[in-house]
Amino acid sequence: MTTTLTPVRAAISLYGVSRVFGRGPAAVRAVDDVTLEFPRGGWTAVMGPSGSGKSTLLHCAAGLEKVDNGRVLLGDTDLTAAGDAELTALRRTRIGFVFQSFNLIGALTAEQNIALPLRLAGQRPSRTAVRATLDAVGLADRARHRPRELSGGQQQRVAIARAMVTRPEVLFADEPTGALDSTAARTVLDLLRAMADAGQSIVMVTHDPGAAARADAVVFLRDGRVVDRIAGADAHRVADRLAAWER
Numbered sequence: 001m002t003t004t005l006t007p008v009r010a011a012i013s014l015y016g017v018s019r020v021f022g023r024g025p026a027a028v029r030a031v032d033d034v035t036l037e038f039p040r041g042g043w044t045a046v047m048g049p050s051g052s053g054k055s056t057l058l059h060c061a062a063g064l065e066k067v068d069n070g071r072v073l074l075g076d077t078d079l080t081a082a083g084d085a086e087l088t089a090l091r092r093t094r095i096g097f098v099f100q101s102f103n104l105i106g107a108l109t110a111e112q113n114i115a116l117p118l119r120l121a122g123q124r125p126s127r128t129a130v131r132a133t134l135d136a137v138g139l140a141d142r143a144r145h146r147p148r149e150l151s152g153g154q155q156q157r158v159a160i161a162r163a164m165v166t167r168p169e170v171l172f173a174d175e176p177t178g179a180l181d182s183t184a185a186r187t188v189l190d191l192l193r194a195m196a197d198a199g200q201s202i203v204m205v206t207h208d209p210g211a212a213a214r215a216d217a218v219v220f221l222r223d224g225r226v227v228d229r230i231a232g233a234d235a236h237r238v239a240d241r242l243a244a245w246e247r
């Protein structure tokens with residue numbers, strides 16, 4: 001008999017994941033028994049009414065937040081079984097995270113911001129590698145600029161480059177276009193689309209049906225639970241579906 005190993009299909013798998021804030025009658029089940037796979041090489045958007053648990057789910061999936069119940073797997077690595085040191089190492093090398101507010105370090109140039117995760121992971125960043133990452137987000141000519149000398153859209157692209165410099169298996173983005181005007185948002189979404197087309201796994205929380213429609217699939221949350229999933233939908237269909245769950 002031959003044994004074949006089944007390749008892990010999902011970039012991130014959640015099994016029965018719950019995250020509860022507070023205790024007793026005041027307890028909030030921000031994520032409530034969620035079982036969900038984010039496919040490898042796919043771009044998934046997470047939508048839902050305000051307070052439905054999107055950010056908490058994203059943080060649990062990225063190992064930024066402990067879960068109260070269930071398991072989170074990155075590929076076949078169990079994040080929920082990892083100790084703090086292992087989790088820190090995983091977050092630095094195998095996971096990238098982009099925030100709505102960019103979170104760049106103001107005193108550092110674009111290329112220094114991008115090199116930071118490599119330094120934190122104990123590597124000596126090569127200037128060529130850092131410049132290549134900056135080039136990939138269309139900002140080769142902004143290497144020496146500090147965040148305040150960049151537009152919001154450029155800052156977010158530096159933040160994406162910083163998240164990507166370690167070649168993470170999954171890029172998580174929490175409202176990456178939430179602070180951008182529509183032109184800058186489109187540039188950032190074009191970049192994410194190109195990355196997904198090149199095989200990058202992306203999980204993105206957004207309120208914007210237009211942004212969600214650029215993803216391959218949209219997962220809808222309500223009261224901490226997954227209530228719906230659609231694929232290949234345009235912005236109108238995403239907006240209609242979101243409105244239905246907001247009622």
Ligand SMILES: Nc1ncnc2c1ncn2[C@@H]1O[C@H](COP(=O)(O)OP(=O)(O)OP(=O)(O)O)[C@@H](O)[C@H]1O
Binds near residue numbers: 051054
């Ligand atoms: N640290 C915390 N302590 C207590 N309650 C929290 C905490 N973080 C989130 N919550 C609660 O958990 C629920 C889900 O919050 P979460 O931020 O995940 O929702 P969201 O869908 O991302 O919301 P929004 O769209 O408004 O950003 C909310 O009821 C929120 O008040």
